[in-house]
Amino acid sequence: xxxxxxxxxxxxxxxxxxxxxxxxxxxxxxxxxxxxxxxxxxxxxxxxxxxxxxxxxxxxxxxxxxxxxxxxxxxxxxxxxxxxxxxxxxxxxxxxxxxxxxxxxxxxxxxxxxxxxxxxxxxxxxxxxxxxxxxxxxxxxxxxxxxxxxxxxxxxxxxxxxxxxxxxxxxxxxxxxx
Numbered sequence: 001x002x003x004x005x006x007x008x009x010x011x012x013x014x015x016x017x018x019x020x021x022x023x024x025x026x027x028x029x030x031x032x033x034x035x036x037x038x039x040x041x042x043x044x045x046x047x048x049x050x051x052x053x054x055x056x057x058x059x060x061x062x063x064x065x066x067x068x069x070x071x072x073x074x075x076x077x078x079x080x081x082x083x084x085x086x087x088x089x090x091x092x093x094x095x096x097x098x099x100x101x102x103x104x105x106x107x108x109x110x111x112x113x114x115x116x117x118x119x120x121x122x123x124x125x126x127x128x129x130x131x132x133x134x135x136x137x138x139x140x141x142x143x144x145x146x147x148x149x150x151x152x153x154x155x156x157x158x159x160x161x162x163x164x165x166x167x168x169x170x171x172x173x174x175x176x177x178x
Contacts, residue, residue: 001090003054010058010086017069021057023146029053031137031149035177044129052098053134057143059083059099068143075118077103094130101126102135104162105169111162136173 001009011018032053036044059082062072074082083099106125113121126135139155142148150158152174159166 003051006055006058006090010061015069017061020068020143020146021060024141024143025054025057027141027146027149028056028134028137031140032133035133035137039177042129042133044133048094048130049133051092052095052130053137055083055087055092055095056080056098056102056134056138057083058086060143077117078119079103080124081119094128097128098126098131098134100124101131102138104159105135105139105166105173107162108165132173133177136170136177139170 007018007022011021029050032049033046036042036046036049057079059079060068060070060076062082063070063074063076063079064072065076070076080100080103084096087093087096087099101124103124107117107119107123108125109121109123111117112119112124126132139159140150142150142158156167156170159170
């Protein structure tokens with residue numbers, strides 16, 4: 001099943017939420033693929049980056065985030081875990097890993113425990129180059145300002161709530177992918 005079929009399965013109606021998901025995901029995908037194309041030395045799997053970039057936020061419909069037309073019951077911070085469960089049901093482990101590891105620049109067990117986040121008690125840090133590229137690309141696009149790409153400084157500012165370690169990871173990726 002390709003990403004269009006999966007989006008159609010979970011978002012069958014043409015509505016505001018599907019529009020937000022698709023436009024955001026297309027922006028992330030373009031940026032991620034531009035990194036892959038500019039850095040062949042990274043040996044990233046281009047097809048995986050494309051598929052996973054389009055599906056990294058597949059779980060948002062299950063969350064309660066009315067500002068982006070999500071009327072589910074789960075906290076928005078859980079959208080990655082929820083998406084990973086959906087992708088595992090589809091047999092897409094590599095995409096599931098991207099879903100669960102793209103929040104901020106990844107979340108550590110310490111962050112989850114100290115902030116009392118409603119997530120499983122484990123690290124959710126991007127490990128593979130594909131996970132890192134998609135996580136990085138995602139930081140430049142919000143779901144509330146679909147027409148705008150953030151500058152690196154604006155992306156850094158949006159990461160402050162996740163702590164200094166996240167800024168360090170972002171800065172490392174900025175030097176690696178620019």
